[in-house]
Amino acid sequence: MTDEVITPESQLTAMDRVRLARDPNRPGTLDYVNELLERVVELRGDRSFGDDQALIGGLGTFRGRAVVWMGHQGGTNTKENLERNFGMPRPEGFRKAKRLMQHAEKFALPIITFVDTSGADPGISSEERGQATAIAECLLQMIGTRVPIVCTVIGEGGSGGALSISLGDRMLMLENAVYAVASPEACAAILWKDAGKAAEAAATMRVTAADLQRFGMVDELIAEPIPAHEATRDTIRTVGERIEHHLAEVIASWDKDDNAAIEAMLDKRYQKYRVMGAWTTV
Amino acid sequence: MRSFFQRQGKFRPLTKTDERGMDGATIPEDLWTKCPKCGELLYTRELERNDRVCTKCSYHFRLSARERIDTLVDAGTFEEWDTEIRPTDPLEFTEPKGSYADKLVQTAKKSGENESLITGIGKINGRPIAIVVSEFSFLGASMGSVFGEKLVRAVERAIDLRIPVLTVNASGGARMHEGLFSLMQMAKTIAAFHRLGEHRLPHFSLLVDPCYGGVPASFATVADVMLAEPGALIGFAGQRVIEQVTRQKLPEGFQTAEFLLGHGMIDQIIERGNIRHTLMVLSDHYVGRPANAQTGYPRGLLAEDPVVDEVVENVRVGEEA
Ligand SMILES: [Zn+2]
Numbered sequence: 003m004t005d006e007v008i009t010p011e012s013q014l015t016a017m018d019r020v021r022l023a024r025d026p027n028r029p030g031t032l033d034y035v036n037e038l039l040e041r042v043v044e045l046r047g048d049r050s051f052g053d054d055q056a057l058i059g060g061l062g063t064f065r066g067r068a069v070v071w072m073g074h075q076g077g078t079n080t081k082e083n084l085e086r087n088f089g090m091p092r093p094e095g096f097r098k099a100k101r102l103m104q105h106a107e108k109f110a111l112p113i114i115t116f117v118d119t120s121g122a123d124p125g126i127s128s129e130e131r132g133q134a135t136a137i138a139e140c141l142l143q144m145i146g147t148r149v150p151i152v153c154t155v156i157g158e159g160g161s162g163g164a165l166s167i168s169l170g171d172r173m174l175m176l177e178n179a180v181y182a183v184a185s186p187e188a189c190a191a192i193l194w195k196d197a198g199k200a201a202e203a204a205a206t207m208r209v210t211a212a213d214l215q216r217f218g219m220v221d222e223l224i225a226e227p228i229p230a231h232e233a234t235r236d237t238i239r240t241v242g243e244r245i246e247h248h249l250a251e252v253i254a255s256w257d258k259d260d261n262a263a264i265e266a267m268l269d270k271r272y273q274k275y276r277v278m279g280a281w282t283t284v
Numbered sequence: 285m286r287s288f289f290q291r292q293g294k295f296r297p298l299t300k301t302d303e304r305g306m307d308g309a310t311i312p313e314d315l316w317t318k319c320p321k322c323g324e325l326l327y328t329r330e331l332e333r334n335d336r337v338c339t340k341c342s343y344h345f346r347l348s349a350r351e352r353i354d355t356l357v358d359a360g361t362f363e364e365w366d367t368e369i370r371p372t373d374p375l376e377f378t379e380p381k382g383s384y385a386d387k388l389v390q391t392a393k394k395s396g397e398n399e400s401l402i403t404g405i406g407k408i409n410g411r412p413i414a415i416v417v418s419e420f421s422f423l424g425a426s427m428g429s430v431f432g433e434k435l436v437r438a439v440e441r442a443i444d445l446r447i448p449v450l451t452v453n454a455s456g457g458a459r460m461h462e463g464l465f466s467l468m469q470m471a472k473t474i475a476a477f478h479r480l481g482e483h484r485l486p487h488f489s490l491l492v493d494p495c496y497g498g499v500p501a502s503f504a505t506v507a508d509v510m511l512a513e514p515g516a517l518i519g520f521a522g523q524r525v526i527e528q529v530t531r532q533k534l535p536e537g538f539q540t541a542e543f544l545l546g547h548g549m550i551d552q553i554i555e556r557g558n559i560r561h562t563l564m565v566l567s568d569h570y571v572g573r574p575a576n577a578q579t580g581y582p583r584g585l586l587a588e589d590p591v592v593d594e595v596v597e598n599v600r601v602g603e604e605a
């Protein structure tokens with residue numbers, strides 16, 4: 003049995019892209035924020051229990067416009083990874099994200115998000131503090147937030163923890179980013195009874211940006227002629243241009259004082275997700 | 285997630301329908317069912333009459349979606365919606381045991397259902413309500429595209445009809461065979477419930493054993509009233525995953541309905557025998573029907589003993605009876 007399945011788009015397998023997406027040197031949320039935004043102020047804490055450094059956010063100026071930004075952030079070394087829980091948010095992270103979305107709504111600030119997490123934290127204390135509810139409340143807030151939202155998957159999009167800050171008017175995805183309902187290892191462990199079959203699971207789950215663009219879940223695939231970790235500045239600059247382009251398009255038909263325009267934007271957002279699915283009728 | 289499948293296997297209480305043995309002989313329906321909690325041997329017909337709640341220790345056995353609907357609605361009032369939608373295999377997903385397409389055919393044959401969600405309209409003492417019930421025996425009530433589509437259509441119909449929505453939620457996690465289509469059902473369903481809320485129509489969610497993954501991480505935990513059955517296991521991550529990742533011993537009663545109540549995640553734990561009454565009382569709060577001397581409602585907190593149920597025909601939210 004061949005270990006990896008070649009995707010039609012290129013010579014890279016799905017699992018190659020999973021590895022690229024997880025590369026510790028691949029630019030993360032903070033790299034994008036530091037490069038693309040000015041006057042950045044991090045807003046911390048969920049006002050209830052704690053501050054989750056795996057899901058961070060705040061204010062900043064993007065291309066001359068005040069925005070709220072948020073994204074997942076892991077670490078590049080052991081110490082950072084412990085501080086940031088390997089980029090896996092706890093309930094406090096999702097509650098902070100929800101708070102920041104409400105903040106953006108209150109001041110009519112557009113939102114840009116950077117998606118990069120292996121998933122929500124699967125720990126005892128996260129369950130005690132309502133991990134499922136925290137994700138659900140974040141999603142419910144996001145789908146109805148009355149400001150333009152542009153989301154970009156920059157690395158690994160892991161299940162519900164990634165989805166929590168991925169609902170918006172535009173969904174962008176880097177070519178070597180991946181997005182999956184379960185990690186290839188978990189899928190392989192359950193269906194193949196062997197976590198070592200992750201490469202097969204990754205291929206069959208269709209986790210690449212090209213797959214998801216074909217399924218209509220991604221509005222734009224951002225090419226990575228050189229993998230992001232080897233061309234950090236160029237990748238970030240390109241991503242910045244594409245976010246600017248999409249944000250400008252959404253903002254063009256939005257007006258914070260025009261209720262009808264806001265409703266039209268929300269209706270479009272509703273329809274975007276309303277049509278996702280594959281079924282037949284008899 | 286898998287520990288619950290195993291648990292269900294071990295506790296599988298009875299075979300309701302006749303099964304053919306190897307030689308074609310009919311194996312008779314089990315007369316007795318052993319309660320997994322207290323060990324009591326229960327007369328199966330007696331157990332069924334009690335909505336499959338142990339008459340000795342009140343352990344709540346799992347129900348199929350159709351058994352559940354029978355316990356909820358007035359006899360003969362349930363009309364099923366969207367039965368013509370069927371799952372497909374958008375990823376052409378193949379695992380060692382075979383293709384998803386084949387698995388769907390086998391699962392349909394085994395479970396007698398075409399998908400893991402049944403939706404429709406029914407009445408609870410005359411009050412119309414949209415009812416959405418997941419079927420755990422169909423691929424662990426994982427949220428595939430059909431689940432999402434049927435749920436959203438049910439919510440959209442409830443908005444048109446101006447009636448409340450009840451969801452009865454069990455799930456073992458994601459439908460990996462549908463990849464990101466499965467994950468996106470979380471977005472699609474939560475969007476529908478956001479709309480329901482905009483129309484000021486209530487969503488009642490009843491969490492039943494077991495409820496894990498994307499269902500509680502989306503629409504099922506942001507209902508206007510959160511209910512759960514006693515002893516139900518509910519959470520985001522499954523217990524085996526948590527044990528493997530954390531290498532810690534799970535606390536006593538971890539992720540039970542009682543644990544969720546203690547941590548402020550749900551409003552009430554409701555015994556199966558009281559659920560119809562609870563839903564009726566709740567519905568009336570949102571349809572603008574004030575309690576008065578004629579309603580038969582007792583004063584104070586929700587009574588343990590159901591009062592005589594009052595039948596009101598065709599009340600819609602926002603209208604007076
Ligand atoms: Zn018992």
